[in-house]
Amino acid sequence: MTTTTALAESLDTPLELKELHALDAYWRAANYLGAAQVYLRNNCLLEEPLRPEHIKNRLLGHWGTVPGINFCYTHINRLIRLHDLSMMLVTGPGHGAPANLANLFLEGTLSEFYPELVHTKAGVTKLIEMFSVPGGNPSHLHPGTPGCIHEGGELGYALATAFGSVFDNPDLITACIVGDGEAETGPTATAWHSTKFLNPVRDGAVLPILHINGYKISSTTLFGAMSDRELLDLFTGYGYAVHIVSAEGETPQERAESHFRMASAMETAYQSIRRIQHEARHGQREERPKWPVVLLRSPKGWTGPQTVDGKQMEGSFRSHQVPAIDCKSNPAHLEIVEKWFRSYDLPALFTDGVPNSELLATCPIGDKRMGMSSHAYGGAVRKDLALPDFRQFAVAATTPGSVSLGDTGELGKYLREVILENEASGNFRIFCPDEMTSNRLGAVFQATHRQFAWPTNTQDDFMSPEGRVIEVLSEHNCQGWLQGYLLTGRHGLFPCYEAFAPIVDSMMNQFGKFLKVSDEIPWRKPVSSLNYLLTSEGWRQDHN
């Protein structure tokens, strides 16, 4: 324990052994609740020996990512408590919903929306029973998950969505858990550049945690195969201050170091966010601010079964979905599941089904809980946009064909006024793949600039660390940013050549589904529409 103590003492905010004990207990409780949701239909607190009839008929949800998400959640919660932060969470690995639900249950958010999911034995039982059964909680994040603004699942957009949420939210820090599977996608690969657009004065910050458990469905991930040196170089090159955390250990004692390392990385990351913001907000803007990123390496299916049928399970692709999946019919599998579940030491975590107060005390309270972040309920905080009278922008054309003017040129003047009228509220943005000028919308640059934070040359037009327009040659980033911006209650426009709009076809599809499902959830109020301006029409792409 010497090293541990030294590390603990080196923290700015020391992590005492008592707190460590509570954090690990919280994490184990979340792991148990995550796993139990996947497998159990009753005997939810293992009061009896596990029997086949306690197992759900169909096992859904992905266990592999659950302990990693829980580890992140545990340590984000610690950060929120220590510094009384306003934080939100975007989770990329959407099939890890059992993890999110477990944490939302423990922090008490679920019961705010689903009154039966309280901290009682009945509540725990209900949480576990209702997972992935008809009418219950789906196996995937969705609008019915409190605090959720992104489903994950169609992988790759979590990071851009997270950045979209913090534009013009100076006090918000959005944590974003990116899976190492989705990190292979193009949309994620370019979304890492988003910090180059972030204005530390008017915008908040994203705290990305790339969760490298090494495997996607059935093979090693690119990021899992990369060396620490390669990871360090890559993310330093993207512009980040990189914190690589290795986490492992089968017992609380073995995990102590991992908790210290994660707490230290999170604390340092947080301090660097505040330093960048503080300096910029006091006139000392850094030229290339090194926003933090945490790269967390942990075993896939951490704390799950070591081996099943003689094959390695924990720390391999085989724990991606449901380990020992035949536990309903195969007694050996059932035994593995029971041994695994009991390894969390339930009597130390729950008393007569009620989570112990020591572990619950690691959660933030009230609206500081991530599930309660007002930003995640954009429809409720949304303010109407001030809109000028469009009639003032009408072109006098009494005789047909007597005036020759471009429609977008006139629209640009209108948008200029929209920007001016809403400048103070800062709740309108245009995200565009570098087509503002070619789309003749240049009039907006009489009122604002393109926001870009990295140094540019003096001959650049209309580029500044602050502006209402963000241009990047990535339709995926434009769409992801705008979705995050809208879902946190703001307004925006996405002008795009029609020929390039299909690039975000699948994102639009999924966003539409998110809105459709949101509409059926009473506590989700409508957000502003996602406005596309399609120009240069023609799907045949003759010129582009």
Added chain:
Amino acid sequence: MTTTTALAESLDTPLELKELHALDAYWRAANYLGAAQVYLRNNCLLEEPLRPEHIKNRLLGHWGTVPGINFCYTHINRLIRLHDLSMMLVTGPGHGAPANLANLFLEGTLSEFYPELVHTKAGVTKLIEMFSVPGGNPSHLHPGTPGCIHEGGELGYALATAFGSVFDNPDLITACIVGDGEAETGPTATAWHSTKFLNPVRDGAVLPILHINGYKISSTTLFGAMSDRELLDLFTGYGYAVHIVSAEGETPQERAESHFRMASAMETAYQSIRRIQHEARHGQREERPKWPVVLLRSPKGWTGPQTVDGKQMEGSFRSHQVPAIDCKSNPAHLEIVEKWFRSYDLPALFTDGVPNSELLATCPIGDKRMGMSSHAYGGAVRKDLALPDFRQFAVAATTPGSVSLGDTGELGKYLREVILENEASGNFRIFCPDEMTSNRLGAVFQATHRQFAWPTNTQDDFMSPEGRVIEVLSEHNCQGWLQGYLLTGRHGLFPCYEAFAPIVDSMMNQFGKFLKVSDEIPWRKPVSSLNYLLTSEGWRQDHN
């Protein structure tokens, strides 16, 4: 000249001043022909003072990227000549077609397909006249451009296409010019990881040149704003050996250093490709081979007008498309264009309209010219796939409903035989977003592995540096690789959950257009079909 000489002497293959002179002359000729195509309808060799009637009615094509593409082409040509290489070119900035056409003209490829485009005054005139006029050469790369397998344009897929072309082509090196605009896209951002899949024994190599001219349509690019240190870190992290080349200079003398630097980088890059391949092919496979990448910084619109209307043009976003665009109506613009065009010193480049032999001697000859690479005409080199009799894989089911089997499970057995029967010819691959096993196609792993070149853990199943299957969680990479593989005459399959297929909607659209146009070009023979296997049907994405 001391430094220059020292640098020149330090090259493995010394670049003598005489050759330098010829290379620069070739480059100037390509620049002139590139620019002249954009502007001129006649007086194509400037035998008369430039007058408004010599200017085309509509000016298309993008000048800004032309000199950079030409600079790359010049130095790739040098490499081919020095080492007698088989190289192909994939050009991302498709609107730079005037550059590609100029080089294809000078190397004599164009006349092989368009007999009137010979090295005569009439040929030069025809080349320039026929650009961007009805029935002539489009302003964009297209299947009618010899050697072209990728249109660019819808940006982001050049790099994946280039990697697709070299799988199972051990002797081929495909150079790939990536624009710093398209480098902002997600598909390009993740395609850089492609070297982690490359097998140095059976595959060829890609020599990527990221051309950083600093600007997209109207603003600074991300890569233009990055420091050399950031670029070095980023690409080192991706796994590359990075060569940053800064090129500039308004006169041949001022450019000498730039030519030396580029020649040196290209030579070193080539040597490292051969070293990696040689070692791997002699049993000394490197664990993480550092394939080379060249990052070329050069001014946008290099050698074009310095200023127009008092605003900086060369080295700024303003030279992205057509500088001094009003030259038909504005005498000041016309004067700028004439001065610019004459700055190339045409009498030193052409004699009575015929390009001088000294500059032509810098080109490779015969089928070593990039426009003549047989790989670029996949339909001509394509060999039929050996296909087992599918009847052997029929499931006996005399009574409806009497057999319960998954269709993809049976297909997997068939695909296993396809792989076995074509193993020696090595012309069939499956590209898949990590869904082979979940799609029940696992039988193929009785015959082959997933190809992956970076170190993996021992518990991984079916992963090896050699295999017929490539899995990555990027549908963009799967599609781009497969396009490159098919267009160079091979066969392939892309299994994908139906819900994720729209991710490549726009790529499929553009590929369809490429095939449609190819069909109208007599010297393009049909390539194999792009086979999708859509599984887990359902556009509503209920589970995914």
